Amino acid sequence: MIGFSYAEYAVPLLAVVYSLATMFSALSRFHAKEFIRKHCRKEKMNQLLEKELPFLTNFRAQIMVSTCFAILAVDFTVFPRRFAKTENYGFSVMDIGVGAFIVSSAIVSAPARLARPKGNTKRSHAEYPHSFVKKCYTFLRPIALVLVFGVARFLTVKGVNYQEHVTEYGVHWNFYFTLAGVYLVYSFLRVFGKWASSPVVAILIAFVYQVYLSHYGGEEYILDAPRDNLMSQNREGILSLAGYTSLYMLSVYAGQCIFGYMDSNVSKLHRNMRWLTIALFVIGGLVWVSTFLSVRLVARPSRRMLNLSYLLWVMAESLTLLALYSGIQTVCMLPRAPLLFQGINHNQLFVFIAVSCLFVV
Numbered sequence: 001m002i003g004f005s006y007a008e009y010a011v012p013l014l015a016v017v018y019s020l021a022t023m024f025s026a027l028s029r030f031h032a033k034e035f036i037r038k039h040c041r042k043e044k045m046n047q048l049l050e051k052e053l054p055f056l057t058n059f060r061a062q063i064m065v066s067t068c069f070a071i072l073a074v075d076f077t078v079f080p081r082r083f084a085k086t087e088n089y090g091f092s093v094m095d096i097g098v099g100a101f102i103v104s105s106a107i108v109s110a111p112a113r114l115a116r117p118k119g120n121t122k123r124s125h126a127e128y129p130h131s132f133v134k135k136c137y138t139f140l141r142p143i144a145l146v147l148v149f150g151v152a153r154f155l156t157v158k159g160v161n162y163q164e165h166v167t168e169y170g171v172h173w174n175f176y177f178t179l180a181g182v183y184l185v186y187s188f189l190r191v192f193g194k195w196a197s198s199p200v201v202a203i204l205i206a207f208v209y210q211v212y213l214s215h216y217g218g219e220e221y222i223l224d225a226p227r228d229n230l231m232s233q234n235r236e237g238i239l240s241l242a243g244y245t246s247l248y249m250l251s252v253y254a255g256q257c258i259f260g261y262m263d264s265n266v267s268k269l270h271r272n273m274r275w276l277t278i279a280l281f282v283i284g285g286l287v288w289v290s291t292f293l294s295v296r297l298v299a300r301p302s303r304r305m306l307n308l309s310y311l312l313w314v315m316a317e318s319l320t321l322l323a324l325y326s327g328i329q330t331v332c333m334l335p336r337a338p339l340l341f342q343g344i345n346h347n348q349l350f351v352f353i354a355v356s357c358l359f360v361v
Contacts, residue, residue, distance in 0.1 A: 056338035
């Protein structure tokens with residue numbers, strides 16, 4: 001909210017807010033009784049982290065709140081134009097929205113949470129459906145849901161003749177169709193085994209797609225081709241599925257690492273939290289370096305094409321935010337996510353749909 005309201009002073013204002021939050025947290029720890037600091041805090045922290053990871057809740061909620069503010073504010077003249085989506089290439093606040101939404105969705109998805117064991121008992125049959133009907137239901141449920149929303153949005157936008165940018169996703173495509181496509185491709189890859197949905201395959205998909213864009217006319221086709229058939233009319237949405245799927249797979253792997261590491265030693269959850277923060281900062285720094293090299297040597301980032309530079313940029317931003325939130329959680333006395341953030345975290349798709357409806361109205 002501060003960043004959008006006082007755009008010219010966003011960085012110093014946010015720096016002051018985070019500095020004050022860190023200072024007050026440190027003061028509360030300093031003035032706490034010795035027994036509470038050494039014993040109760042550790043016990044409460046372990047109990048809390050066994051149930052949830054507040055920094056993930058805060059990360060996901062912040063992404064959603066920022067996205068909602070940007071979607072609703074962009075049509076007003078007071079909204080700085082440099083924050084709006086770029087047409088073909090470049091960085092902006094709104095450019096990161098769709099990519100960050102994919103990351104926040106994947107990082108707590110069912111495949112990511114499978115790295116978190118539920119005690120020492122075997123999983124129930126309900127968690128691993130064996131019948132063909134249950135497998136089909138588990139496979140199709142999330143895909144069918146977003147497809148319905150995608151069709152509803154398409155009919156609504158066309159029905160009220162609402163102005164839309166065809167160059168964003170295409171004539172008939174929208175973000176819900178992209179979500180459905182990502183879920184479908186990822187679920188299909190998982191049929192072939194864990195190796196097919198591994199980060200190595202994700203990087204390979206991103207690399208092959210970038211080669212197509214740079215050396216086989218992909219960029220020219222997406223940017224300049226005439227829209228004379230169904231494929232060319234929706235080329236942005238269809239071709240960008242390769243980049244979105246790669247981003248989703250990498251984010252699922254990041255979630256698996258986070259949940260798996262935090263549960264590697266339940267008795268030392270707080271210590272694990274510190275090491276996780278350090279690891280996120282280090283890996284985030286490496287991805288930032290990769291982003292810089294990709295922008296310099298490969299191509300400028302493009303949300304429209306979902307190229308390699310854009311993918312790396314979104315991952316770098318997401319890892320940095322995760323590192324900051326996990327660091328704040330580490331220094332807080334008894335960290336808990338606000339109730340509003342918890343509600344947004346558990347109902348992201350509903351919140352996004354509600355904002356989309358307000359956007360059309």
